[in-house]
Amino acid sequence: MGAIRILTIAVTIVVVAVPEGLPLAVTLTLAYSMKKMMRDKALVRRLSSCETMGSATTICSDKTGTLTLNKMTVVEAYFAGTKLDPCDDVSQMSDSAASLIIEGIAQNTTGTVFLPEDGGAAELTGSPTEKAILSWGLKIGMDFDDVRTKSSVIHVFPFNSEKKRGAVAVQLDDGVHxxxxGAAEIVLSSCKSWLSVDGSVQSMSAEKHDEFKRSIEDMGANSLRCVAFAYCSFDIEKIPMEDITSWELPEDDLTLLGIIGIKDPCRPGVRDAVRLCTTAGVKVRMVTGDNIETAKAIALECGILDANSVISEPVVIEGKVFREMSESARGEAADKIIVMGRSSPNDKLLLVQALKRKGHVVAVTGDGTNDAPALHEADIGLSMGISGTEVAKESSDIIILDDDFTSVVKVVRWGRSVYANIQKFIQFQLTVNVAALVINVVAAVSSGDVPLNAVELLWVNLIMDTLGALALATEPPTDNLMKRNPVGRREPLVTNIMWRNLFVQALYQVAILLIFDFDGVRILRLQNESRSDAEKITNTFIFNTFVFCQIFNEFNARKPEEKNVFKGVTKNHLFMGIIGITTVFQILIIQFLGKFFKIVRLGWRLWLVSVAIGLVSWPLAYVGKFIPVPVRPLPDYFKPRCCWKPPRRDEEEGGQS
Ligand SMILES: Nc1ncnc2c1ncn2[C@@H]1O[C@H](COP(=O)(O)OP(=O)(O)OP(=O)(O)O)[C@@H](O)[C@H]1O
Ligand SMILES: [Ca+2]
Structure with a gap:
């Protein structure tokens, strides 16, 4: 062999062995999925996050707007010490009591009311909670503009998710209110008195406090969001007028006006989506600013909590309790938490950190500006397209355009499909690599000549790298993807099942082609030909058979785990197209490009045998799938047992079990 030939073969082997199609396959499948995901209402901002989403082991979801519709209506009201029935009947209330409540609603809001001149329905602006409160105010006889002109706002403490309450100071003719x-039980805890039906202020006895508390719990158990109203009078002299911006509004010694319960129904389809996650081994956790009773009720409604299981701490936990735990205790608790109530955005961040430390791959949804750190910290941050702020969207990887939890689950499905497509490509590619290299090396060592020459190998390389990437990267997701557990962080990319498929096919190809390499002249009955002709025909035959083995095996690569590899194949036009093109080119190469490839034409008999041998890879793959594989990932077996660094005790124990 000349030096040039050796060099050519060496270079070819390197080209074959380098999987330059892999980045292409990854990018292709990501780009393809990203485009399709738009249709499922998910806008991907960071391409690689699709794939990460496929291995997510847990989703921490917001409640309001994601699991629920964010269409709020007041359905219960507990005012002036009595339950209003129906919730907008204020006939028993004295005028002074009613006007105080209405003052609170109209002035302490970020929303507005616009009454059209033609007497149509009132138009409201503001957050859904504000709108629900304002619309209830209209029902109890609030004249928004009139109330707003009667007094003037002198200072505002805006509502925020951290403190869960907001306040205004308004100046009236005879003083300041x-x-x-805000959050009902928080406001209640700073009330020392309550307003009664006749408009008088009663001091808060322990019994009355319990009564209010129970009504909050009852509303919560009915999955209502509870908001309490309270007020106090203030001496105008005591207000630091010159430095009013830094004035902290007094928040103890308040008088409770009343509590309302706001209904926000679950989104239709959420229950099914949660169930889908459960079967897919992805744990859904709910993090909400609402109180724990409300959170629990909604979680039961949409199937996140199971009514039959124990519901106690830390499964259902309050943000404050979690916040005050030590870091290690948080780690222990995080795994068990399913519902976190009264959480602040920072608690969400703490939960994400704790879960990540436990080895979870965490997806988090968020909409508020202060959710940004949690979105950033999570493996996948999902922001909400409708209710989300710009800041939240900026820090997220994927934007859920319709805010719906169902769309979040669709993203998981797409993510798994991306991962699976990459695996399919790798299985296909590795099989070709292993088979081609083994055949050539064995032949070269034993007879000093290689059956697959450089040009042939380059064509094979094209089939498996570029064309293979195109064919296998655009497989659409199947329902089976959501029936197995997530891969998480630890599982290797090439699974035992893939190794098994690979070995079965590669062994078959190597065995059959080496037999032809050694004894092809006799088997193919070419004794009549001259020696060099017989050798050329055999080598062409081996090349052709090898390519057909790959073409048929490309079908097997579509479904590494299922027995029926043809499911949905006709719907994947690109795949069928690539297979068609490869076959046509192969025929052209053998029949017309002989000079270039240094091969000869084959008769119909040898063509048939080539295709038949390739075809065997189908039943072979079917039978091969009955071979059981160990659960433990293959690379684990090759981990060095003894090395210079003594393994930690717990690791060793884990390894031997
Ligand atoms: N505009 C408001 N004015 C006063 N109190 C409010 C207002 N909006 C919400 N609340 C109270 O604060 C609590 C919700 O706080 P937060 O804003 O943290 O939750 P959210 O982000 O709306 O909901 P989630 O976390 O479920 O998505 C509610 O339970 C309610 O009692
Ligand atoms: Ca290659």
Missing amino acids: IHWK
Whole structure:
């Protein structure tokens, strides 16, 4: 062999062995999925996050807007010490009591009411909670503009998710009122008195406090969001007028006006989506700013919590409790938490960190500006397209355009499909690599000549790298993807099942082609030909058979785990197209490009045998799938047992079990 030939073969082997199609396959499948995901209402901002989403082991979801519709209506009201029935009947209430409540609603809001001149329905603006409150205010006789002109706002403490309450100070003719509105049990805890039906202020006895508390719990158990109203009068002299911006509104010694319960129904389809996650081994956790009773009720409604299981701490936990735990205790608790109520955005961040430390791949949804750190920290941050702020969207990897949890689950499905497509490509490619290299090396060592020459190998390389990437990267997701557990962080990319498929096919190809390499002249009955002709025909035959083995095996690569590899194949036009093109080119090469490839034409008999041998890879793959594989990943067996660094005790124990 001349030096040039050796060099050519060496270079070819390197070209074959280098999987230059892999980045192409990864990019292709990501880009393809990204385009398709738009249709499922997910806008991908960071391409690689699709794939990460496929291995997510847990999703921490917001409640409001994601699991629920974010269409709020007041359905229960507990005012002036009595339950209103129906919730907008204020006939028993004295005028002074009613006007105080209405003042609180109209002034302490970020929303507005616009009444069209033609007497149509009122138009409301503001957050869904604000709108629900304002629309309830209209029902109890609030004249928004009139109330707003009667008094003037002198200072505002805006509502925020951290403190879960907001307040305004309003100046009236005869003094200043400070109106608070916010999370019911938090506001209640700072009330020392309550307003009764006749408009008098009663001091808060322990019994009355319990009564209010129970009504909050009852509303919560009915999955209602509870908001309480309270106020106090303030001496105008005591207000630091010159430095009013830094004035902290007084928030103890308040008088409770009342509590309302706001209904926000679950989104249709959420229950099924949660169930889908459960079968897919992805744990859904709910993180919400609402109180724990409300959170629990909604979680039961949409199937995140199971009514039959124990529901106690830390499965259902309050943000504050979690926040105050030590870091290690948080780690222990995080795994068990399913519902976190009264959480602040920072608690979400703590939960994400704790879960990540436990080895989870965490997806998090968020909409508020202060969700940004949690979105950033999570493996996959999902922001909400409708209710989300710009900041939240900027820090997220994927934007869920319709805010719906169902779309979040679709992203998981697409992510798994990306991962599976990459695996399919790798299985296909590795089989070709192993087979081609083994055949050539064995032949070269034993007879000093290689059956597959450089030009042939380059064509094979094209089939498996570029064309293979195109064919296998665009497989659409199947339902089976959501029936197995997530791969998480640890599982290797090439699974035992893939190794098994690979070995079965590669062994078959190597065995059959080496037999022809050694004894082809006799088997193919070419004794009548001259020696060099017989050798050329045999080598062409081996090349042709090898390519057909790959073409048929490309079908097997579509479904590494299922027995029926043809399911949905006709729907994948690109795949069928690539197979068609490869076959046509192969025929052209053998019949017309002989000079270039240094091969000869084959008769119909040898063509048939080539295709038949390739065809055997189908039943072979079917039978091969009955071979059981160990659960433990293959690379684990090759991990060095003894090395210079003594393994930690717990690792060793884990390894031997
Ligand atoms: N505009 C508001 N004014 C006063 N209190 C409010 C207002 N909006 C919400 N609340 C109270 O604060 C709590 C919700 O706070 P937060 O804003 O943290 O939750 P969210 O982000 O709306 O909901 P989720 O976390 O479920 O998506 C509610 O339970 C309610 O009692
Ligand atoms: Ca290659």
